[in-house]
Amino acid sequence: MNEALLDADRGPREALGVKLRQLRKARGWTQEDLADRSAYSPTHISAIETGRKPPTLRLSRDLDRIFGLSEDTFERDFYNLRNGALLEGFAAYVKEEERAVEIRLFEIGLVPGLLQTPAYARALAEADVWRGLITEGQAEHRLTYLAKRQASLQRLRPPMMLVIMDESCLRHRVGSEGVMQEQFEALAAFAARPNAVLQVAPHALGQARPFNLPVYLLTMADGSQVGYAESQIQGQMEREPSRLLGIRAAYHHLMAEALSPSATVALITQARKGKL
Known part of the structure; x- marks a missing residue:
């Protein structure tokens, strides 16, 4: 056959x-x-x-x-x-993420999944159960899947991670005050890692911010790159180098315009103290 x-x-x-x-x-x-x-x-x-x-x-x-x-x-x-516990196209992206030597991502509204604490992730999953978007079983699967995804990055030679969060990620409350405090502490700890660069794109950027949806850029050991972008209903990967040029250029521009890593940690400290 x-x-x-x-x-x-x-x-x-x-x-x-x-x-x-x-x-x-x-x-x-x-x-x-x-x-x-x-x-x-x-x-x-x-x-x-x-x-x-x-x-x-x-x-x-x-x-x-x-x-x-x-x-x-x-x-x-x-x-x-x-x-549909996972966004269509996401599982294929995660397989590539596991092989990447460098991960660049931009997130808006919520702390990126790779940086979420278990309590923060659970609060999000439980909210989707309450809205009827997923079942309790799917929520548990989503949390297990995220934990495995995070664990896969704790390898002998972890990937370099460059993360830019929109300021809304810090201002968007998820779960209780304790959940948010723990999440802010986890972000500060992530920023201190030798293989991590964490920046915040402040609201003051306005229309200068090049992305309005989450964006992920992976670099593999052979130098090839994979892009991934999400909408509310679907995720899509891109491998064509010519199409990734614009995304890379926009990401580099955003890195230059975003807060420095030290200013980002200072902003996270303000958020933890309730001064945002």
Whole structure:
């Protein structure tokens, strides 16, 4: 049977299909072999691998049993596809983030996920549960996913991190006063790391701020770069160098206009003292 080329970056269905094909081929199985083990047709397996059809809950559990999965399960993927616990395109970005030697990011409104404390992240997740956007199970998955993402950066040679937060990230209250105090302390500790540069883009920049949405720029060991940007409903990666030129130039301009690292720490101290 001919097997179509797969692109995990296209979306969560495609990413699931890539995962299934990789697991199947690692065992030396054909689609017919997997079909025999799952009681589904080869055509059905092919449709899942190419992202044309999502797996049912029953098949997801069968696949977990067949491949002996207890973590990163197909059942979890099933619920993510059905309810969207993670923004479409984000999982593919995180795989690239794990390989990056340098991470540049700009965030607006909320402290960037990589810098969030567990309590801050939980307050955000619980708010989405309260609004009916995700289930409690999805909230727990989101928190576990974030914790693993943060832990992946604590490697022997951690990536250089250049982070610019809009001033709104400090002013936007999340959770209790204690949650915010702990978060401010965590930001100050992050700023002191040898592999980190933390800056705040002040409100005074006005229209000079080049970005109105979160932006991420990754640099890999071979010098290649990956860009990622989010809207409310979707995230999208960009690899084309010519298209990344403008994003890099705008980011460099923002670094020059943002508060210095020392001024940023001073502003965080003011926020912690309730003087913003």
